[in-house]
Amino acid sequence: MRSVFFLLLLQFSSLLSVVAGSTSALAQTRIRDIYAEAPDSIFPLLTKNNRLDQIDFSENNMKAEVKNKFESHAELLVLTDRYLKLQLSERCVVEMRLFSDSTFCMVETFCAPAPDSHIRLFDTQWHELPQSIEKPSVDEFLSDDIDTDTRLALQALPLIKASLSENDNTITFELQTSELTREQLKAIEGKTHTITKE
Numbered sequence: 001m002r003s004v005f006f007l008l009l010l011q012f013s014s015l016l017s018v019v020a021g022s023t024s025a026l027a028q029t030r031i032r033d034i035y036a037e038a039p040d041s042i043f044p045l046l047t048k049n050n051r052l053d054q055i056d057f058s059e060n061n062m063k064a065e066v067k068n069k070f071e072s073h074a075e076l077l078v079l080t081d082r083y084l085k086l087q088l089s090e091r092c093v094v095e096m097r098l099f100s101d102s103t104f105c106m107v108e109t110f111c112a113p114a115p116d117s118h119i120r121l122f123d124t125q126w127h128e129l130p131q132s133i134e135k136p137s138v139d140e141f142l143s144d145d146i147d148t149d150t151r152l153a154l155q156a157l158p159l160i161k162a163s164l165s166e167n168d169n170t171i172t173f174e175l176q177t178s179e180l181t182r183e184q185l186k187a188i189e190g191k192t193h194t195i196t197k198e
Contacts, residue, residue, distance in 0.1 A: 029124055045070065055076070083164065106122060153179075153180060158175075173194060
């Protein structure tokens with residue numbers, strides 16, 4: 001009887017270890033932990049303490065704003081288990097989303113003055129992955145009846161903003177048109193659309 005009890009106790013202990021290990025692994029794949037452990041080269045304007053302060057403020061329902069190394073403000077706008085949105089500077093917004101327990105996507109959008117995005121994929125140890133998410137071509141955003149001059153103007157300076165979804169693994173792309181003339185803007189009114197990819 002004692003040996004049976006001992007075996008059951010061992011099995012229960014093993015089960016607890018597995019559950020604890022799974023919980024630990026899950027905790028490591030939260031986006032907040034990935035952000036906290038980012039290399040300095042990824043966020044050169046922020047120290048690790050800056051990022052930890054932002055996370056702490058956000059999780060305590062406070063405004064998650066700190067001063068970056070240039071003494072301007074950086075604010076963690078949204079933080080969930082799988083997604084974050086960071087106003088890194090006046091002209092840069094960063095989004096990160098876990099696509100799986102081992103892979104996440106990072107989108108950096110720079111406004112100078114129109115938004116344009118750079119997309120990268122990483123594993124959860126911040127090793128950049130060779131796979132890429134390609135932006136759509138300019139023509140994919142446009143109706144067929146847009147005049148050639150306007151089409152060429154957009155192709156000459158293809159500014160495309162990418163946005164990660166907070167709720168799923170989709171990315172929405174939006175062609176920026178602010179560099180067009182007033183006449184060209186009028187010509188494309190109602191003739192462009194956004195594109196969403198999974």
